[in-house]
Amino acid sequence: xxxxxxxxxxxxxNKSMQPRLDRLGAYPFERLKALFDGSQPNPDxxxxxxxxxxxxxxxxxxxxxxxxQHLAGFSKYPSTVGGMELRTAIANWLVHRYGLSSVNPATQxxxxxxxxxxxxxxxxxxxxxxxxxxxxxxxxxxxxxxxYQIYLGAAYTAGAEPYLMxxxxxxGFAPDLGSIPDKxxxxxxxxxxxxxxxxxGWIADEAWYGELLALADKYDFFIVSDECYSxxxxxxxxxxxxxxxxxxxxxxxxxxxxxxxxxxxxxxxGLRSGLIAGDAALIKRFSKLRxxxxxxxxxxxxxxxxxxxxxxxxxxxxxxVYRQSLKAFFDIYGGxxxxxxxxxxxxxxxxxxxxxAAYQQQAVTVLPGSYLxxxxxxxxxxxxxxxxxxxxxxxxxxxxxxxxxKEVRV
Ligand SMILES: Cc1ncc(COP(=O)(O)O)c(C=O)c1O
Numbered sequence: 001x002x003x004x005x006x007x008x009x010x011x012x013x014n015k016s017m018q019p020r021l022d023r024l025g026a027y028p029f030e031r032l033k034a035l036f037d038g039s040q041p042n043p044d045x046x047x048x049x050x051x052x053x054x055x056x057x058x059x060x061x062x063x064x065x066x067x068x069q070h071l072a073g074f075s076k077y078p079s080t081v082g083g084m085e086l087r088t089a090i091a092n093w094l095v096h097r098y099g100l101s102s103v104n105p106a107t108q109x110x111x112x113x114x115x116x117x118x119x120x121x122x123x124x125x126x127x128x129x130x131x132x133x134x135x136x137x138x139x140x141x142x143x144x145x146x147x148y149q150i151y152l153g154a155a156y157t158a159g160a161e162p163y164l165m166x167x168x169x170x171x172g173f174a175p176d177l178g179s180i181p182d183k184x185x186x187x188x189x190x191x192x193x194x195x196x197x198x199x200x201g202w203i204a205d206e207a208w209y210g211e212l213l214a215l216a217d218k219y220d221f222f223i224v225s226d227e228c229y230s231x232x233x234x235x236x237x238x239x240x241x242x243x244x245x246x247x248x249x250x251x252x253x254x255x256x257x258x259x260x261x262x263x264x265x266x267x268x269x270g271l272r273s274g275l276i277a278g279d280a281a282l283i284k285r286f287s288k289l290r291x292x293x294x295x296x297x298x299x300x301x302x303x304x305x306x307x308x309x310x311x312x313x314x315x316x317x318x319x320x321v322y323r324q325s326l327k328a329f330f331d332i333y334g335g336x337x338x339x340x341x342x343x344x345x346x347x348x349x350x351x352x353x354x355x356x357a358a359y360q361q362q363a364v365t366v367l368p369g370s371y372l373x374x375x376x377x378x379x380x381x382x383x384x385x386x387x388x389x390x391x392x393x394x395x396x397x398x399x400x401x402x403x404x405x406k407e408v409r410v
Pocket of ligand 1: 053113114115116117119148194197198226228260261262263269273274
């Protein structure tokens with residue numbers, strides 16, 4: 001396989017004939033496995049796995065009875081768009097959570113099998129490389145860097161060129177929209193936003209979203225906001241794209257889609273259930289693609305999902321655990337608590353060497369930040385020099401993680 005540096009995007013349009021899938025590097029967890037290959041976690045300590053962002057909280061109480069009650073639904077094909085009970089529960093949640101005047105469950109909401117598949121597939125519905133090629137250029141799909149890697153895979157396989165918006169500490173990890181040339185905006189088909197951000201914890205505010213919406217109107221592109229950490233935050237409840245869109249008086253959330261998930265909010269990553277909501281024209285277009293690819297949620301699981309979107313008690317309980325975990329970690333490790341998500345994004349000297357040393361010396365698995373970022377045209381990867389750790393095992397484990405990470409010597 002080619003070294004990752006040779007196949008990474010560079011913000012320069014690549015006329016390479018290399019198959020698009022081959023331009024993607026190995027997924028971060030594959031790279032982590034390769035990094036640890038032949039090494040052992042310190043055998044004198046219990047292993048702490050803070051590598052993946054998989055919530056590990058008890059199953060909410062309504063899951064088992066709801067499943068039991070709707071078992072017969074496994075005998076039926078579910079529709080891809082999702083049943084009206086689920087879409088209504090989603091619409092009600094959006095209205096209540098973001099103070100929206102209304103969301104139409106029939107035209108502005110779709111069920112998703114978690115956000116991962118929908119974040120990937122949306123580029124295939126909204127990016128039209130053929131039309132762009134006729135005008136002489138491939139479209140850009142913009143994304144934060146470092147990023148949830150699915151955006152990169154989506155851009156490449158949809159026939160677009162990824163454009164990487166660097167997220168550095170000097171802007172508080174906000175993508176600097178003002179630094180992007182007009183020519184790039186003019187060739188952009190789609191922008192992915194991740195707020196609260198995995199991995200940096202940054203949260204987009206109203207002004208940032210407003211700037212992006214103005215650019216979307218000026219340059220004619222779509223915005224997909226990945227808000228799957230929206231219910232995990234330190235102090236201020238994150239603003240959402242639809243909320244800002246309505247506040248700015250945009251008719252029908254034009255150009256905007258949000259994606260959210262029960263994986264993080266309800267600690268149900270195995271349910272594979274999420275939402276897609278926003279501009280009815282984009283929903284219709286995406287729905288057409290989905291009627292061919294068929295990511296339908298089984299009916300009994302749709303009932304669990306509807307119950308989960310309709311209950312805030314378990315979400316509040318989860319939030320309390322995440323807050324206690326963040327506090328426990330930073331009380332010991334020091335530094336600033338991130339605004340959102342359950343990740344900590346810590347500066348270290350050499351991220352790969354640190355992750356390996358943490359594993360061997362302290363039996364801790366963390367992810368090197370460079371695996372979540374990509375080198376730009378100048379060879380700079382904004383994820384380098386950081387590690388990402390997920391606080392998913394409660395406050396005591398978070399405190400122990402902080403103690404151990406402080407002891408790592410590279
Ligand atoms: C930023 C971000 N978006 C989307 C997802 C996908 O989650 P799911 O498909 O479980 O909704 C994840 C999972 O870790 C994530 O970190």
